[in-house]
Amino acid sequence: MNNEINSTPEFESSPDTEYPPLEGPRFTCALGSAIGTVLAIDRAIPILHAGSGCGFANLFGYQYGAGIQGVGYVGGCATPSCNLSQDEVVFGGESRLKEQIENTFEIIDGDLYVVLNGCVPGLIGDDVQAVVKDVKSKFDYPLIHADTSGFKGDSYVGYEETLLAIVDQLLPEKATKKKGLVNIFGVVPFQNIFWKGDLQEIKRILTKLGLEVNIIFGDPEGLKTVERIPEAEYNLVFSPWVGRKVVEKLEEKYNTPYLTFTHLPIGGQDTTAFIESVVEKLDVSAETLDRVIQEESRDFYDDVDNASDFMIFAFPTLPFAVVGDTTYALGHTRFLANELGFIPSLVIITDNPPLEVRKTIEEKLADVDSPFKPKVVYQQDSYEIKQLVDKEQIAVLLASSKEKHYALEKGLLYLSISFPAFDRVILRKTYTGYKGGTSFIEDLCALCAGPF
Amino acid sequence: MKKRKEIAIYGKGGIGKSTTTSNISAALSDEGYTVMQIGCDPKSDSTNTLTNGKSIPTVLETLRNGRNVGLEDMIHEGFNGILCVEAGGPEPGVGCAGRGIITAVEFLKQKFVFEEYSPDVVLYDVLGDVVCGGFAMPIREGVASQVYTVSSADFMALYAANNLFKGIKKYSNNGGALFSGIIANSINLPIQKRILEDFSLQTKSTIAEFVPRSLTVTRSELGGKTTIESDPDSEQAGVYRKLAKHIIKNDNEYVPSPLEGDELKIWAESWSDKLLEQKETEHDLECVVPGAE
Numbered sequence: 001m002n003n004e005i006n007s008t009p010e011f012e013s014s015p016d017t018e019y020p021p022l023e024g025p026r027f028t029c030a031l032g033s034a035i036g037t038v039l040a041i042d043r044a045i046p047i048l049h050a051g052s053g054c055g056f057a058n059l060f061g062y063q064y065g066a067g068i069q070g071v072g073y074v075g076g077c078a079t080p081s082c083n084l085s086q087d088e089v090v091f092g093g094e095s096r097l098k099e100q101i102e103n104t105f106e107i108i109d110g111d112l113y114v115v116l117n118g119c120v121p122g123l124i125g126d127d128v129q130a131v132v133k134d135v136k137s138k139f140d141y142p143l144i145h146a147d148t149s150g151f152k153g154d155s156y157v158g159y160e161e162t163l164l165a166i167v168d169q170l171l172p173e174k175a176t177k178k179k180g181l182v183n184i185f186g187v188v189p190f191q192n193i194f195w196k197g198d199l200q201e202i203k204r205i206l207t208k209l210g211l212e213v214n215i216i217f218g219d220p221e222g223l224k225t226v227e228r229i230p231e232a233e234y235n236l237v238f239s240p241w242v243g244r245k246v247v248e249k250l251e252e253k254y255n256t257p258y259l260t261f262t263h264l265p266i267g268g269q270d271t272t273a274f275i276e277s278v279v280e281k282l283d284v285s286a287e288t289l290d291r292v293i294q295e296e297s298r299d300f301y302d303d304v305d306n307a308s309d310f311m312i313f314a315f316p317t318l319p320f321a322v323v324g325d326t327t328y329a330l331g332h333t334r335f336l337a338n339e340l341g342f343i344p345s346l347v348i349i350t351d352n353p354p355l356e357v358r359k360t361i362e363e364k365l366a367d368v369d370s371p372f373k374p375k376v377v378y379q380q381d382s383y384e385i386k387q388l389v390d391k392e393q394i395a396v397l398l399a400s401s402k403e404k405h406y407a408l409e410k411g412l413l414y415l416s417i418s419f420p421a422f423d424r425v426i427l428r429k430t431y432t433g434y435k436g437g438t439s440f441i442e443d444l445c446a447l448c449a450g451p452f
Numbered sequence: 453m454k455k456r457k458e459i460a461i462y463g464k465g466g467i468g469k470s471t472t473t474s475n476i477s478a479a480l481s482d483e484g485y486t487v488m489q490i491g492c493d494p495k496s497d498s499t500n501t502l503t504n505g506k507s508i509p510t511v512l513e514t515l516r517n518g519r520n521v522g523l524e525d526m527i528h529e530g531f532n533g534i535l536c537v538e539a540g541g542p543e544p545g546v547g548c549a550g551r552g553i554i555t556a557v558e559f560l561k562q563k564f565v566f567e568e569y570s571p572d573v574v575l576y577d578v579l580g581d582v583v584c585g586g587f588a589m590p591i592r593e594g595v596a597s598q599v600y601t602v603s604s605a606d607f608m609a610l611y612a613a614n615n616l617f618k619g620i621k622k623y624s625n626n627g628g629a630l631f632s633g634i635i636a637n638s639i640n641l642p643i644q645k646r647i648l649e650d651f652s653l654q655t656k657s658t659i660a661e662f663v664p665r666s667l668t669v670t671r672s673e674l675g676g677k678t679t680i681e682s683d684p685d686s687e688q689a690g691v692y693r694k695l696a697k698h699i700i701k702n703d704n705e706y707v708p709s710p711l712e713g714d715e716l717k718i719w720a721e722s723w724s725d726k727l728l729e730q731k732e733t734e735h736d737l738e739c740v741v742p743g744a745e
Contacts, residue, residue, distance in 0.1 A: 091547040
């Protein structure tokens with residue numbers, strides 16, 4: 001067993017500038033993620049200025065890849081799209097976009113309309129911003145534009161570009177702060193396959209502390225949550241790098257400070273540590289904090305206690321590997337090692353975090369309460385990931401459904417926890433927080449429960 | 453069945469490639485060849501002097517306007533029965549002109565235009581900066597087989613020619629068109645001739661013809677005609693006839709050696725020094741009025 005952290009990444013490219021050729025990438029393009037980001041805001045309407053097929057490719061490849069999540073109000077077939085073809089490529093697509101926006105206003109009832117352009121307008125140079133400005137001057141609808149040419153980057157770029165467009169084009173210049181209000185960022189809808197449940201569990205816990213939590217995505221208040229963004233006392237980011245540009249922009253524009261968490265906490269220890277660090281910055285009484293921790297911990301450890309009969313019998317102290325984005329890979333590794341006593345063998349981080357945050361990630365993984373420290377590898381290539389997993393002596397694999405078949409062939413206990421997860425349906429399921437910890441234990445035990 | 457000669461003529465915008473191409477077409481048609489000229493430039497005026505100065509509907513415009521379009525809607529007979537085609541393209545500043553050329557040329561091939569009309573010679577008149585893949589379409593496999601470039605002795609024209617050489621070199625490995633010569637245009641001064649001769653030496657290319665700048669051409673064009681049509685007995689018409697004869701017979705096809713990196717700039721600077729020296733010793737730089745015969 002390797003007791004040291006391998007701090008040498010497999011490749012050291014910056015996600016901002018380079019995209020190495022990959023086999024089986026586990027993210028979508030900037031456009032795909034932007035569509036998901038807009039759809040995750042209730043009654044927000046994406047208007048695709050993109051080639052025919054971009055929307056559907058992302059429905060099948062991205063939203064279905066996130067636990068077969070359905071189309072919602074205006075996803076899938078209902079998403080307005082210019083369906084650009086050769087005609088627009090040659091002659092430009094600006095008049096087509098104008099027509100599409102106006103038609104969308106006429107037939108789709110929404111609270112916010114977001115024009116998202118794909119690769120074609122990005123390549124031929126359609127002046128999308130000018131079209132949007134022109135239409136806006138004639139109609140009284142909230143309409144913005146995010147340049148999400150697919151080639152601009154991956155899911156994380158699309159998420160950030162959409163939010164930056166909202167901050168720049170929709171939100172007012174000034175806002176009055178509301179004490180105790182926090183926004184949640186860094187949880188990318190669909191790329192984080194449990195996004196809805198994760199956000200709701202974070203909201204549940206922080207609300208219990210007396211805070212007002214603005215999760216934006218998956219909240220039925222839709223546009224109101226977006227408009228509330230500038231009022232926050234703090235922004236909380238659940239990734240060491242995804243969403244950073246957004247909170248920096250909000251700090252610059254509204255002077256809103258932010259707190260960064262390397263991962264979404266799972267179970268008693270990390271969730272308690274998380275709320276304690278939030279309380280250091282926000283006004284929550286010591287009594288409330290103690291009460292929340294006690295109540296939540298009591299329920300959670302009661303569940304652990306009840307599960308332990310089965311766990312000791314079925315799989316005591318197994319070596320495991322985790323493959324996923326920083327936010328899930330860290331959470332699961334720490335939970336399995338710290339709370340369930342499993343042996344952390346290998347962590348493969350698949351979101352290509354910038355070099356400057358990797359040390360922090362590695363420290364969080366070195367900090368596990370186990371005599372065994374996991375090997376940490378940054379890798380996005382599915383073939384390379386298989387090779388790495390194959391080399392490890394493990395019994396449990398938490399990964400994406402890309403790894404499922406060979407995990408089962410090898411006789412591993414396997415569970416999809418990261419994108420893509422085509423092998424499960426995810427609605428409000430979460431492995432985040434106290435309740436997520438319980439939920440994760442249930443799903444883990446179900447992998448080898450009877451009938452005997 | 454006689455082999456069809458398919459030639460692409462490239463040149464920087466405004467260098468005289470459409471004038472030259474149309475005069476070659478006119479001269480070849482006078483010799484009895486069936487000629488098709490395809491303008492591959494979104495401004496769609498390649499064949500104007502073959503159609504009495506009138507613009508013809510372009511392939512892309514015709515395709516855009518109706519589904520049931522016939523070839524006769526986009527192939528128009530001009531002077532001496534020359535088959536005139538304009539690829540067309542978007543308005544300046546929008547869309548993708550390169551994709552437009554690809555679309556138009558692919559459409560003509562799909563519709564077996566060349567088989568249907570069986571021209572002896574097809575001349576593609578292409579905007580020559582080769583700024584993207586679309587403008588390189590005519591030199592890819594299965595379109596033109598020979599390429600000429602129209603160039604003056606100006607640096608930017610030679611720069612464009614050098615870029616074309618790079619394109620030819622790239623596609624030559626995949627069955628693309630090969631180079632057959634530089635058509636040196638607007639050459640009135642000995643120094644201009646020497647610059648072009650040196651450029652062809654440096655790039656291991658050949659010169660098809662030296663064409664002087666001429667008021668006859670300007671006069672003819674203003675009248676919406678080629679020099680061959682409007683002033684067939686002029687000296688300039690003779691130059692175009694000689695060039696056309698050379699082109700129809702020339703089977704020399706090769707890959708030129710483009711100057712890479714800073715080589716072109718260094719080469720140009722060496723000529724700049726020579727020009728400065730010459731200015732002090734000779735008068736021929738200033739005694740010839742551009743456009744004078």
